[in-house]
Amino acid sequence: MPKSLHKTLVSWIGGNDLKAVGHEPAGPIWSTLKNIQFDAVKLLYAYPYEQVAPYIALLECHTDIAIEACEVSLSSPVNFGEIYLAVEPCLARLASKGTEISILLSPGTPAMQAVWILLGKTKFSAVFYQSSLEKGVEKVRIPFELAAEFVPSISVISDNKFRALADSRVPINAAFDNIVTQNPSMLLLKQQAQMLAERHVPVLIYGETGTGKELFARAIHNASPRREKPFIALNCGAIPEELIDSTLFGHKKGAFTGAVADRSGVFQQADGGTLFLDEFGELSPQSQVRLLRVLQEGRLVPVGSDAEHPVDVRIITATHRNLMEAVAGGQFREDLFYRVAVGVLHLPPLRARQGDLSLLADVVLKAQGGQDSVFLGKKLSAEAKKIILQHPWRGNVRELQSTLVRAALWSAGVNITGAELQQALFTMPEREPELLNHDVSQGVDLNDLMGELAAHYIQNAMAHTGQNKTKAAKLLGLKSQQTLSNWIEKYGIEQ
């Protein structure tokens, strides 16, 4: 039978693919090409050409199918707007030739995966694959229709609108004014959050504690068409397992001991509005199943009741855990992950937000002045600002806020001095590394410990240099590539 369609695999080139250079090709792309028959492969990459060229050459030696690789310039691998603008024309060109598009989801960042799913499930009808060491290459079943279930108006959102929204000159909605920043990556995140606010898609916010996940969630709600309806926040990690069902879905009087009256759950309280599920990664496997069912069916049954209630909430989830890793490790349900991880935002920790410390400090002090006259007119002296800029904030805006409040409370005059700020800082004791913590009286195996240390740094250096032994040896202060190989062999270090 003649082939009617050209079957093309499309993928970003990821770090695990590049590791293959110098050996047999490995990584998700090669595994997929080995296992599934395609007519062509189209690869996008945001790594420097020098790093990618040897990989492509290696692939070409091992396969006869046509390989086309295309460099994409991204200011950040999580920039949704830029990723969209790179990916959309590529898929459009393939679709216009009648190509059967298959997308490999594994390589790339969660933002890249989210854009693949958005486009591959809406504008272009694509088949999805993923490849992992544990499960090999699999076709991915994405058990929902984005266009039908989440974005009924997708067809009326024109490319121009999407492009305009992706363009950083779009004015930020006032709902985002509370998010104080002058850091370029945070400004972009505000733009992306605004894009997501306008559409009824679930949002997943990653970030260390106190980085502003709830602040973003509230801003998304306030900028969305649901702004007049409730915003309900729930910390999933703080609810005991036996109460999670009734907290989420409500209960009938008498459903269990202590249920003295009917009570609505957060889904009902947030009806028509937004439900923010913080510490989402902490939900137990049982709760994950029940939540998934409610999200799939759009209906819930309160504990102890027979009556079904329709669910009309927008879900925003937040976590500090890497959920992709939790999915790979089997602790988090993959189907639930894909259901909530449509719009993904990664909030950087405070220590990575250049330019924000000083600005935030001023805003926090001013805001505190509005709440309590004790703080009115308090200012940071130049010395206090210097200490703030030099302090290794662990990532947390809350830590900065409470330090400033303490310093302002203790300061005698209008100006907070350096000494007053220093006094207000809590310094965390450094944790002694495990490696130095063994009890010698119980005996230690020095060779094992040396091997552990060597493996840690050698693997890091190899990853950092794209598996280039000469460069890695240099980074580790070793004489040559041969010396590095000797270490690898001596301690049996896996690469």
Ligand SMILES: Nc1ncnc2c1ncn2[C@@H]1O[C@H](COP(=O)(O)OP(=O)(O)OP(=O)(O)O)[C@@H](O)[C@H]1O
């Ligand atoms: N960019 C910012 N501008 C102004 N305030 C901020 C900013 N980021 C965080 N904050 C403030 O820091 C505090 C912590 O923020 P938030 O509760 O949103 O963090 P979170 O990531 O949800 O924390 P957790 O993970 O602990 O729940 C809040 O008082 C918030 O207003």
